[in-house]
Amino acid sequence: MHFAAFSGMRPAFRPLYSVHMGNPDTAPEENLWECHRGMNSFDMGRVPAVSFGNGRVADTAQVVGDLGGGPVFLIADAALAELGIAPELANTLNDAGLACTLSAEIVGEPKEALIDRLTEQTRSSGARVVVGLGGGAAMDAAKLVAAIAPSETEARLYALASAPIPKTGLPAIAIPTTAGTGSEVTRTSIVSTNSGAKNWYWSEELMFAHAILDPGLTVSLPPHLTAWTGIDAVAHALEAVTSRRSNAAGQMYGLEALRLLSDALPIAVTQGDDIDARSQVLWASTLAGLALHNCNTHMGHNISHALGSLARIHHGLATGLALEVTLPWLVDQPDGGDTYALAAQALGAAPAVDELPDAFASLMRACEIARALPEVCAGVTSEALASEMKSPANRSMSLNAACTIQDDDLDDMAHMMMSLPIAQAA
Secondary structure (H helix, E strand, O other): OOOOOEEOOOOOOOOOOOOOOOOOOOOHHHHOOHHHOOOOOOOOOOOOEEEEOOOHHHHHHHHHHHOOOOOEEEEEEHHHHHOOHHHHHHHHHHHOOOOEEEEEEEOOOOEHHHHHHHHHHHHHHOOOEEEEEEOHHHHHHHHHHHHHHHHOOOHHHHHHHOOOOOOOOOOEEEEEOOOOOOHHHOOEEEEEOOOOOEEEEEOHHHOOOEEEEOHHHHOOOOHHHHHHHHHHHHHHHHHHHOEOOOOHHHHHHHHHHHHHHHHHHHHHHHOOOOHHHHHHHHHHHHHHHHHHHHHOOOHHHHHHHHHHOOOOOOHHHHHHHHHHHHHHHHHOOOOOHHHHHHHHHHOOOOOOHHHHHHHHHHHHHHOOOOOOEOHHHOOOOHHHHHHHHOOHHHHHHHOOEOOOOOHHHHHHHHHHHHOOOEOOOO
16 A cells, blocks of 8 residues: 555545454355444544645645644654754744744653643743644643643643633644654543653543644654554554444544554564655554544553553553553453454454454564563562552543453453563663
């Protein structure tokens, strides 16, 4: 599959897979869309405008103009300032007459104090549009800053949906430079408390007005980060498809994302300059974000968010390992079999429940992700991890699993996770 540039996106339902979930003597083609018979009602989340293609970052000034013009407040990863990418975009906007203020302070997951500082800077700059440039952290920060800056309130007031986010926010543009989080098309932001605990923010007001997807911006991502961010996209798609809230919209996006990622992600990891592979991974990451947007996540993210509150482990790596550890347990439960079979087939395996764990593990190895925790996790106990998994910020994700998960099950999963070997230092 080759990707060309395009603008706009209008979702349309189409049969992506022939799925065998009934009589073993029946051909898969005879069970097409079996999973959608007797569908329950669901709400399909809105999709922001999307511009896709190599070099499309050059369209940023035009998109800003379409949203009403500057000034612009540009929130970027610190590394992109060092590479010159963020200053180049700021200069382009300034040259176009759209006064741009650049803040490149994002290093790892943003904390509440940084969000509050960025909202004050946004107000002081007189910005009318906010742009997020970078990985998921930069985009999560940008969408939250844009949403709350005009209200002059602190970020912590809206954590865990404790208060509705105001409807007076500024329009925001997402320009991802990694392919994994899908933050450009979700209504969620992940921001840490000042003590380091992960919190989520959720609201329709957090949706970007426009996403610019330029695969050329992802080419310089090193292999291990390509793998870790990419496996996060796989997890978004797989968890959405197999969740309690799984529905036709999430499966439409999620299964296509899994199909693309199973083919293209290992190539992007091992042949980073392959622009077609990079394009497929970036597009799949967005589709996976839309799957998450419609169905949410479950155990992979319950564990990775909990572990990320206890150690500085990359979110994508933690999520991939958490899924690899828990999938054998999940598929052994009586609920969720049909969707597990769908996911297995999308990953290139036979459409059978028990094929899913091995299919996912094989993709992890093809992306050169070892079945081992990094050394930063050496001091984390299974008891501490289980406690975080049961916290209000994380327990809700486990409730979205297809089967019922008790606290004792979380204890067992935490033990399985922390029983992984610790990787030796390079």
